[in-house]
Amino acid sequence: MIHSTSACVAIVDDDAMVSASLTAILSREGYRVESFSSPVHALEFLKQNDVDAVLSDVSMPTMTGIELLARLRDMATDTPIVLMTGVPRIEDTIRALELGAFRYLTKPLAGGVVRKAIHEAVHWRRLTRASTAGPALADRAELEEAFNRALERISMAYQPIVSATSKLALGHEALMRSSEAKLPSPPAVLDAAEKLGRLHALGRKLRRIVAQQLTSRPDQTMFVNLHSADLADRDLTDPKAPLTTHARSVVLELTERASLESISSLEMRLATLRELGFRIAVDDLGAGYAGLSYFARLSPDIVKIDMSLTRNIHKDNVKQRVFGSICRLAQDLDILVVAEGIETEEELVTVNRLGADLVQGYLTGRPGPLPPPTIE
Ligand code: G
Ligand code: MN
Numbered sequence: 001m002i003h004s005t006s007a008c009v010a011i012v013d014d015d016a017m018v019s020a021s022l023t024a025i026l027s028r029e030g031y032r033v034e035s036f037s038s039p040v041h042a043l044e045f046l047k048q049n050d051v052d053a054v055l056s057d058v059s060m061p062t063m064t065g066i067e068l069l070a071r072l073r074d075m076a077t078d079t080p081i082v083l084m085t086g087v088p089r090i091e092d093t094i095r096a097l098e099l100g101a102f103r104y105l106t107k108p109l110a111g112g113v114v115r116k117a118i119h120e121a122v123h124w125r126r127l128t129r130a131s132t133a134g135p136a137l138a139d140r141a142e143l144e145e146a147f148n149r150a151l152e153r154i155s156m157a158y159q160p161i162v163s164a165t166s167k168l169a170l171g172h173e174a175l176m177r178s179s180e181a182k183l184p185s186p187p188a189v190l191d192a193a194e195k196l197g198r199l200h201a202l203g204r205k206l207r208r209i210v211a212q213q214l215t216s217r218p219d220q221t222m223f224v225n226l227h228s229a230d231l232a233d234r235d236l237t238d239p240k241a242p243l244t245t246h247a248r249s250v251v252l253e254l255t256e257r258a259s260l261e262s263i264s265s266l267e268m269r270l271a272t273l274r275e276l277g278f279r280i281a282v283d284d285l286g287a288g289y290a291g292l293s294y295f296a297r298l299s300p301d302i303v304k305i306d307m308s309l310t311r312n313i314h315k316d317n318v319k320q321r322v323f324g325s326i327c328r329l330a331q332d333l334d335i336l337v338v339a340e341g342i343e344t345e346e347e348l349v350t351v352n353r354l355g356a357d358l359v360q361g362y363l364t365g366r367p368g369p370l371p372p373p374t375i376e
Contacts, residue, residue, distance in 0.1 A: 008033075009026050009054070010033075010036065010042055014057065019037065022055060022114060034049075039067070042056070043071055046075075052121070053080050055117075057084055058084065065085075080121035080124055102117070123187065151198075151201065155179070159175060161358050163357070165352065171223055177367075190202070207235075210243060226253060228255075236273070237273060239276065254300075270298065279301040281301065282295045285305050286305055286322070287309075303336070309322060310339050310347055313351060338357070339356040339358070343363050
C-alpha cells in the first residue's frame with residue numbers, strides 16, 4: 001500500500017544485511033525509511049526529526065534497543081517503537097512492556113509480520129496526532145458525509161467470551177461493524193470520528209445500540225470498547241444515559257494503546273464509573289503503548305491479554321513466561337484474565353494451563369448476532 005503522505009520509519013540495526021532487507025520491505029510499502037547502524041546516531045536523528053515509527057534491534061554493541069526505547073521515553077516522544085530480537089529474554093520482554101514498546105518481535109522475521117507491526121504503529125501514531133492536525137476543508141466535507149452515513153448504519157457484532165475450562169459463554173464483546181463503503185472498517189470509522197472531532201457522537205451511538213440489546217437480553221454481560229476520549233464525555237457517567245441503566249451488566253474495555261491521559265484524572269473517572277456499577281477491563285494488554293505500569297495503576301476488574309502474546313503461545317517459551325507472569329500478577333490482585341485471539345486448541349490448552357480464566361477468539365466463537373437465550 002502506498003501512503004498518501006508517506007510516513008517515515010527509522011530502522012536501527014547494526015546488522016547491515018537485516019537493515020537492507022527491512023529497508024527494502026518497508027520502502028516497497030511506500031514508507032520513507034531512514035536506516036541507522038548505530039543507535040547513538042539514530043537517537044541524534046530522532047531528537048531533530050519527527051518520525052512515525054521506529055523499528056529497532058534489541059542487542060547492539062553501543063546501546064541496546066531497550067536503552068534506546070528508554071531514552072526516547074525520557075524525551076517524551078510518542079513515537080511507537082517496534083523491537084526485534086534474535087534472542088528473546090524474559091527480562092527484556094518485561095522491560096520492553098514496562099517502557100511501552102509497541103511490539104516485541106522475534107527474529108527471524110517474516111515480511112508480513114514486520115509490515116503489519118509497522119502499519120499498526122504508523123496508524124496508531126496518526127490517530128494520536130489527528131486531533132491536532134485536522135483534514136483540509138474540502139476533504140472534511142466529504143469525510144463528514146461519509147461519517148454521518150456510517151453512523152446511521154452502524155451495527156454491532158457480538159463475540160462470546162467463554163470460560164477457559166467449561167467453554168460456556170460468560171459474556172460477549174460488542175464489536176462495531178460499518179456498512180459504509182467509504183469507511184468500511186471499525187478503525188476507518190474511528191479514524192474519521194477522531195479527525196472530525198465526533199468521537200463522542202460515535203461512542204454515544206455505540207452505547208445506545210448495546211443498551212437496546214441489553215434491554216431485550218438482561219441475562220447478558222456485555223463487554224463494550226471505550227475510546228479514551230469517551231472518558232471525558234458526560235453522557236458516559238450520566239445516570240440517565242441508556243447504558244448506565246445497565247451498568248451492572250457492562251464491562252467497559254479501555255484499550256491500552258489509546259490512552260495517553262494523565263493517570264490521575266483517569267483514575268477519578270474510573271472511580272465514578274465503578275460507583276455506577278460498571279466493571280473495567282484493560283484491553284489489548286501486551287500490545288500497547290503504556291505497558292504494564294498502566295495496567296497495574298488502573299487496578300481493573302478484568303485484563304484482556306492481546307493476541308500478539310497468545311498467537312502460537314504453545315510454541316513460544318518467552319510468550320508463555322510473560323503470559324504466566326501476567327496471570328500470577330492478576331491473580332494476586334483479584335483480576336480476571338481473558339486470553340484474546342485464541343484460534344487453536346493448542347493455544348487454548350496452553351493459556352488455560354498458564355492461568356487464563358476466560359478466552360475469546362475464533363476457536364470458541366466468531367463475532368456475530370447474539371445467540372438466543374438458553375432455556376434452563
Ligand atoms: O482490540 P480488541 O481486542 O477489542 O479487538 C477485537 C478484534 O479482534 C475484533 O475485530 C475481532 O473481530 C478480532 N478477533 C477476535 N477474535 C479473533 C481471533 O481469534 N483471531 C483474530 N485474528 N482476530 C480476532
Ligand atoms: Mn476489545
